[in-house]
Amino acid sequence: MKVAVLRFPGSNCDQDAFFALTEDMGIDAAYVWHEETSLKGFDGVFVPGGFSYGDYLRCGAMASRSNVMQEVVRFAADGGPVLGACNGFQILCEAGLLPGALLLNEQQKFVCQDVFLKTETRRSPWTSEAADIVRIPIAHGEGRYVVEPEDLKRMEDRAQIAFRYVNASGTVDAESNPNGSVDGIAGVLNEAGNVLGLMPHPERATRTMLGGTDGKGILKGFELVMAK
Protein backbone atom coordinates (compact mmCIF):
# COMPACT_ATOMS: atom_id res chain seq x y z
CA MET A 1 0.00 0.00 0.00
CA LYS A 2 1.67 3.20 -1.18
CA VAL A 3 0.57 6.82 -1.58
CA ALA A 4 1.96 9.16 -4.24
CA VAL A 5 2.65 12.62 -2.82
CA LEU A 6 2.64 14.85 -5.88
CA ARG A 7 5.18 17.64 -6.27
CA PHE A 8 4.75 20.66 -8.50
CA PRO A 9 7.07 23.64 -8.78
CA GLY A 10 5.82 25.70 -5.84
CA SER A 11 4.35 22.89 -3.74
CA ASN A 12 5.23 23.51 -0.09
CA CYS A 13 3.13 21.06 1.93
CA ASP A 14 4.57 18.00 0.21
CA GLN A 15 7.04 17.25 3.00
CA ASP A 16 4.37 17.73 5.68
CA ALA A 17 2.15 15.27 3.81
CA PHE A 18 4.95 12.74 3.41
CA PHE A 19 5.88 13.05 7.09
CA ALA A 20 2.29 12.74 8.32
CA LEU A 21 1.62 9.70 6.17
CA THR A 22 4.82 7.80 6.87
CA GLU A 23 5.57 8.83 10.49
CA ASP A 24 2.13 9.33 11.99
CA MET A 25 -0.15 7.13 9.88
CA GLY A 26 2.28 4.30 9.09
CA ILE A 27 1.38 4.53 5.40
CA ASP A 28 4.11 4.05 2.82
CA ALA A 29 4.55 7.07 0.53
CA ALA A 30 6.82 8.43 -2.19
CA TYR A 31 7.16 11.76 -3.95
CA VAL A 32 6.03 11.96 -7.58
CA TRP A 33 7.23 14.86 -9.74
CA HIS A 34 4.63 16.63 -11.90
CA GLU A 35 6.31 15.57 -15.14
CA GLU A 36 5.77 11.86 -14.43
CA THR A 37 3.38 10.09 -16.76
CA SER A 38 2.59 7.03 -14.65
CA LEU A 39 1.20 6.25 -11.21
CA LYS A 40 2.03 2.58 -11.52
CA GLY A 41 2.64 0.97 -8.14
CA PHE A 42 0.61 3.55 -6.20
CA ASP A 43 -2.66 2.93 -4.39
CA GLY A 44 -3.50 6.51 -3.46
CA VAL A 45 -2.67 10.11 -4.41
CA PHE A 46 -2.10 13.09 -2.10
CA VAL A 47 -2.21 16.45 -3.90
CA PRO A 48 -0.48 18.78 -1.43
CA GLY A 49 -0.83 22.48 -0.71
CA GLY A 50 1.43 25.32 -1.76
CA PHE A 51 1.54 27.70 -4.68
CA SER A 52 1.95 25.40 -7.66
CA TYR A 53 3.31 27.25 -10.69
CA GLY A 54 3.23 30.43 -8.62
CA ASP A 55 -0.59 30.36 -8.73
CA TYR A 56 -0.23 31.92 -12.19
CA LEU A 57 -3.43 32.46 -14.19
CA ARG A 58 -5.63 30.90 -11.47
CA CYS A 59 -4.76 28.82 -8.40
CA GLY A 60 -4.21 25.25 -9.53
CA ALA A 61 -4.87 26.01 -13.20
CA MET A 62 -1.43 25.15 -14.57
CA ALA A 63 -0.88 22.20 -12.22
CA SER A 64 -4.22 20.67 -13.21
CA ARG A 65 -3.00 20.40 -16.83
CA SER A 66 0.35 18.78 -15.96
CA ASN A 67 1.37 15.27 -17.03
CA VAL A 68 0.85 13.70 -13.66
CA MET A 69 -2.62 15.21 -13.22
CA GLN A 70 -3.79 13.59 -16.43
CA GLU A 71 -2.80 10.29 -14.81
CA VAL A 72 -4.59 11.29 -11.60
CA VAL A 73 -7.78 11.87 -13.60
CA ARG A 74 -7.53 8.30 -14.95
CA PHE A 75 -6.60 6.95 -11.51
CA ALA A 76 -9.65 8.64 -9.94
CA ALA A 77 -11.95 7.37 -12.70
CA ASP A 78 -10.85 3.83 -11.77
CA GLY A 79 -11.91 4.49 -8.16
CA GLY A 80 -8.47 5.24 -6.72
CA PRO A 81 -8.40 7.37 -3.56
CA VAL A 82 -7.35 10.99 -4.17
CA LEU A 83 -7.01 13.65 -1.48
CA GLY A 84 -6.30 17.31 -2.21
CA ALA A 85 -5.67 19.78 0.61
CA CYS A 86 -5.53 23.56 0.14
CA ASN A 87 -3.81 24.16 -3.22
CA GLY A 88 -4.44 20.46 -3.82
CA PHE A 89 -8.19 21.14 -3.53
CA GLN A 90 -7.86 24.02 -6.02
CA ILE A 91 -5.98 21.72 -8.41
CA LEU A 92 -8.66 18.99 -8.18
CA CYS A 93 -11.41 21.54 -8.94
CA GLU A 94 -9.43 22.94 -11.88
CA ALA A 95 -8.89 19.40 -13.15
CA GLY A 96 -12.65 18.83 -13.13
CA LEU A 97 -12.38 16.03 -10.57
CA LEU A 98 -14.45 18.04 -8.13
CA PRO A 99 -17.25 20.55 -8.76
CA GLY A 100 -16.87 24.27 -8.08
CA ALA A 101 -13.88 26.59 -7.74
CA LEU A 102 -11.96 28.55 -5.10
CA LEU A 103 -11.81 32.35 -5.16
CA LEU A 104 -10.06 35.07 -3.15
CA ASN A 105 -11.26 35.10 0.46
CA GLU A 106 -14.22 37.39 0.97
CA GLN A 107 -12.40 39.53 3.55
CA GLN A 108 -9.38 39.85 1.20
CA LYS A 109 -6.96 38.48 3.81
CA PHE A 110 -4.77 35.42 4.03
CA VAL A 111 -6.10 33.40 6.98
CA CYS A 112 -3.88 31.15 9.08
CA GLN A 113 -5.67 29.71 12.11
CA ASP A 114 -7.37 26.65 13.55
CA VAL A 115 -10.99 26.13 12.52
CA PHE A 116 -13.76 23.71 13.43
CA LEU A 117 -15.37 21.55 10.78
CA LYS A 118 -18.54 19.56 10.94
CA THR A 119 -18.40 16.20 9.18
CA GLU A 120 -21.49 16.31 6.99
CA THR A 121 -21.61 12.81 5.55
CA ARG A 122 -20.32 9.37 6.44
CA ARG A 123 -20.82 7.80 3.05
CA SER A 124 -17.19 8.09 1.94
CA PRO A 125 -14.13 6.45 3.52
CA TRP A 126 -12.68 9.97 3.64
CA THR A 127 -15.27 11.02 6.18
CA SER A 128 -16.29 7.75 7.85
CA GLU A 129 -13.52 7.96 10.48
CA ALA A 130 -13.43 11.73 10.90
CA ALA A 131 -14.56 13.22 14.21
CA ASP A 132 -18.05 14.78 14.30
CA ILE A 133 -16.39 18.12 14.97
CA VAL A 134 -12.87 18.33 13.57
CA ARG A 135 -10.34 20.89 14.83
CA ILE A 136 -7.86 21.58 12.06
CA PRO A 137 -5.61 24.36 10.72
CA ILE A 138 -6.24 26.43 7.59
CA ALA A 139 -3.74 28.68 5.79
CA HIS A 140 -4.96 30.23 2.57
CA GLY A 141 -5.76 33.44 0.72
CA GLU A 142 -7.99 31.88 -1.93
CA GLY A 143 -10.32 29.48 -0.21
CA ARG A 144 -13.77 30.90 -0.93
CA TYR A 145 -15.63 27.92 -2.36
CA VAL A 146 -18.16 28.79 -5.06
CA VAL A 147 -20.41 26.61 -7.17
CA GLU A 148 -23.49 27.24 -9.31
CA PRO A 149 -26.73 27.00 -7.26
CA GLU A 150 -28.08 24.11 -9.34
CA ASP A 151 -24.80 22.20 -8.88
CA LEU A 152 -24.91 22.87 -5.15
CA LYS A 153 -28.40 21.39 -4.97
CA ARG A 154 -27.24 18.29 -6.82
CA MET A 155 -24.20 17.97 -4.52
CA GLU A 156 -26.43 18.17 -1.46
CA ASP A 157 -28.78 15.56 -2.86
CA ARG A 158 -25.83 13.23 -3.45
CA ALA A 159 -24.16 13.91 -0.09
CA GLN A 160 -21.06 15.43 -1.71
CA ILE A 161 -20.59 18.12 0.95
CA ALA A 162 -17.91 16.56 3.16
CA PHE A 163 -17.17 19.33 5.68
CA ARG A 164 -18.59 22.72 6.67
CA TYR A 165 -16.93 25.42 8.80
CA VAL A 166 -18.74 25.61 12.14
CA ASN A 167 -18.30 27.13 15.60
CA ALA A 168 -17.00 25.04 18.51
CA SER A 169 -20.47 23.69 19.21
CA GLY A 170 -20.99 22.58 15.62
CA THR A 171 -23.27 25.29 14.23
CA VAL A 172 -22.73 26.81 10.78
CA ASP A 173 -22.62 30.60 11.23
CA ALA A 174 -21.12 33.59 9.44
CA GLU A 175 -18.49 34.22 12.14
CA SER A 176 -17.05 30.72 11.76
CA ASN A 177 -16.78 30.95 7.97
CA PRO A 178 -13.17 32.10 7.46
CA ASN A 179 -13.33 32.93 3.76
CA GLY A 180 -16.93 33.46 2.64
CA SER A 181 -17.41 29.99 1.15
CA VAL A 182 -20.96 29.31 -0.03
CA ASP A 183 -22.95 27.57 2.72
CA GLY A 184 -19.77 27.37 4.81
CA ILE A 185 -18.39 24.58 2.64
CA ALA A 186 -14.83 23.55 3.56
CA GLY A 187 -14.52 20.27 1.67
CA VAL A 188 -16.33 18.34 -1.04
CA LEU A 189 -16.42 14.81 -2.45
CA ASN A 190 -16.84 13.67 -6.02
CA GLU A 191 -19.96 11.72 -6.82
CA ALA A 192 -18.29 8.32 -6.39
CA GLY A 193 -16.83 9.35 -3.03
CA ASN A 194 -13.21 8.41 -3.78
CA VAL A 195 -11.96 11.98 -4.33
CA LEU A 196 -11.91 14.52 -1.48
CA GLY A 197 -10.79 18.12 -1.62
CA LEU A 198 -10.68 20.46 1.35
CA MET A 199 -9.05 23.80 2.19
CA PRO A 200 -7.90 22.75 5.72
CA HIS A 201 -4.69 20.78 6.26
CA PRO A 202 -5.22 17.28 7.71
CA GLU A 203 -1.46 16.64 7.32
CA ARG A 204 -0.78 19.42 9.85
CA ALA A 205 -2.96 17.83 12.53
CA THR A 206 -1.52 14.38 13.10
CA ARG A 207 0.19 14.71 16.49
CA THR A 208 -0.44 16.54 19.75
CA MET A 209 2.80 18.48 19.37
CA LEU A 210 1.36 20.07 16.20
CA GLY A 211 -1.75 21.20 18.05
CA GLY A 212 -4.07 18.29 17.40
CA THR A 213 -4.62 14.89 15.88
CA ASP A 214 -7.99 15.32 14.16
CA GLY A 215 -6.33 15.14 10.73
CA LYS A 216 -5.64 11.45 11.26
CA GLY A 217 -9.31 10.52 10.92
CA ILE A 218 -9.28 12.02 7.43
CA LEU A 219 -5.92 10.58 6.34
CA LYS A 220 -7.16 7.19 7.49
CA GLY A 221 -9.32 7.35 4.35
CA PHE A 222 -6.29 6.23 2.30
CA GLU A 223 -6.20 2.94 4.21
CA LEU A 224 -9.97 2.52 4.08
CA VAL A 225 -10.33 3.11 0.35
CA MET A 226 -7.26 1.06 -0.47
CA ALA A 227 -8.55 -1.81 1.65
CA LYS A 228 -11.81 -1.86 -0.27
Added chain:
Amino acid sequence: MARISQTIDVARAQILVTLKPSLLDSAGRTVASSLQNLGFTEVGEVRVGKLIEIELAEFSEARVKEMCEKLLANPVIERFEIKEIV
Protein backbone atom coordinates in the same frame (compact mmCIF):
# COMPACT_ATOMS: atom_id res chain seq x y z
CA MET B 1 9.07 25.79 -29.13
CA ALA B 2 7.92 27.71 -32.18
CA ARG B 3 9.03 31.30 -32.22
CA ILE B 4 7.09 33.88 -34.11
CA SER B 5 9.11 36.74 -35.51
CA GLN B 6 8.01 40.30 -34.96
CA THR B 7 6.92 40.89 -38.53
CA ILE B 8 3.81 42.41 -40.00
CA ASP B 9 2.47 38.88 -40.60
CA VAL B 10 1.99 38.19 -36.89
CA ALA B 11 -1.62 37.94 -35.77
CA ARG B 12 -2.66 38.79 -32.26
CA ALA B 13 -5.58 37.80 -30.11
CA GLN B 14 -6.68 39.69 -27.07
CA ILE B 15 -8.74 37.88 -24.46
CA LEU B 16 -10.61 39.63 -21.68
CA VAL B 17 -11.36 37.33 -18.75
CA THR B 18 -13.78 38.55 -16.11
CA LEU B 19 -15.37 37.06 -13.03
CA LYS B 20 -19.05 36.19 -13.50
CA PRO B 21 -21.19 39.15 -12.39
CA SER B 22 -22.97 36.97 -9.81
CA LEU B 23 -19.71 36.39 -7.92
CA LEU B 24 -18.28 38.73 -5.33
CA ASP B 25 -15.00 40.24 -6.59
CA SER B 26 -12.82 40.59 -3.48
CA ALA B 27 -9.96 42.23 -5.37
CA GLY B 28 -12.36 44.72 -6.95
CA ARG B 29 -13.81 45.56 -3.57
CA THR B 30 -10.33 46.31 -2.20
CA VAL B 31 -9.51 48.52 -5.19
CA ALA B 32 -12.82 50.39 -4.77
CA SER B 33 -12.12 51.08 -1.12
CA SER B 34 -8.58 52.24 -1.97
CA LEU B 35 -9.85 54.63 -4.65
CA GLN B 36 -12.42 56.04 -2.25
CA ASN B 37 -9.67 56.56 0.34
CA LEU B 38 -7.74 58.53 -2.28
CA GLY B 39 -10.66 60.91 -2.57
CA PHE B 40 -12.42 59.43 -5.59
CA THR B 41 -15.74 59.51 -3.80
CA GLU B 42 -17.64 58.99 -7.05
CA VAL B 43 -16.37 55.37 -7.22
CA GLY B 44 -18.95 52.63 -6.82
CA GLU B 45 -18.37 48.94 -7.49
CA VAL B 46 -15.06 47.94 -9.10
CA ARG B 47 -14.47 44.64 -10.87
CA VAL B 48 -10.99 43.42 -11.78
CA GLY B 49 -10.35 41.14 -14.74
CA LYS B 50 -7.45 39.82 -16.76
CA LEU B 51 -6.23 40.76 -20.20
CA ILE B 52 -4.31 38.10 -22.10
CA GLU B 53 -2.57 38.82 -25.40
CA ILE B 54 -1.42 35.98 -27.60
CA GLU B 55 0.79 36.08 -30.68
CA LEU B 56 -0.39 33.69 -33.34
CA ALA B 57 0.79 32.45 -36.70
CA GLU B 58 -2.76 33.09 -37.83
CA PHE B 59 -5.90 34.17 -36.06
CA SER B 60 -8.71 31.66 -35.70
CA GLU B 61 -11.47 32.52 -33.26
CA ALA B 62 -12.41 28.85 -32.91
CA ARG B 63 -8.84 27.94 -31.90
CA VAL B 64 -8.56 30.80 -29.41
CA LYS B 65 -11.94 29.83 -27.96
CA GLU B 66 -10.57 26.33 -27.46
CA MET B 67 -7.54 27.80 -25.65
CA CYS B 68 -9.89 29.71 -23.36
CA GLU B 69 -11.97 26.65 -22.61
CA LYS B 70 -8.96 24.40 -22.03
CA LEU B 71 -6.81 26.72 -19.95
CA LEU B 72 -7.21 30.48 -20.03
CA ALA B 73 -10.61 30.78 -18.36
CA ASN B 74 -12.54 28.66 -15.86
CA PRO B 75 -16.19 28.41 -16.98
CA VAL B 76 -17.30 27.81 -13.39
CA ILE B 77 -16.31 31.32 -12.33
CA GLU B 78 -15.32 33.33 -15.39
CA ARG B 79 -16.46 34.68 -18.73
CA PHE B 80 -14.24 35.57 -21.64
CA GLU B 81 -14.33 37.75 -24.74
CA ILE B 82 -12.02 37.30 -27.71
CA LYS B 83 -10.82 40.08 -30.00
CA GLU B 84 -8.41 40.00 -32.90
CA ILE B 85 -5.93 42.83 -32.76
CA VAL B 86 -5.07 44.30 -36.10
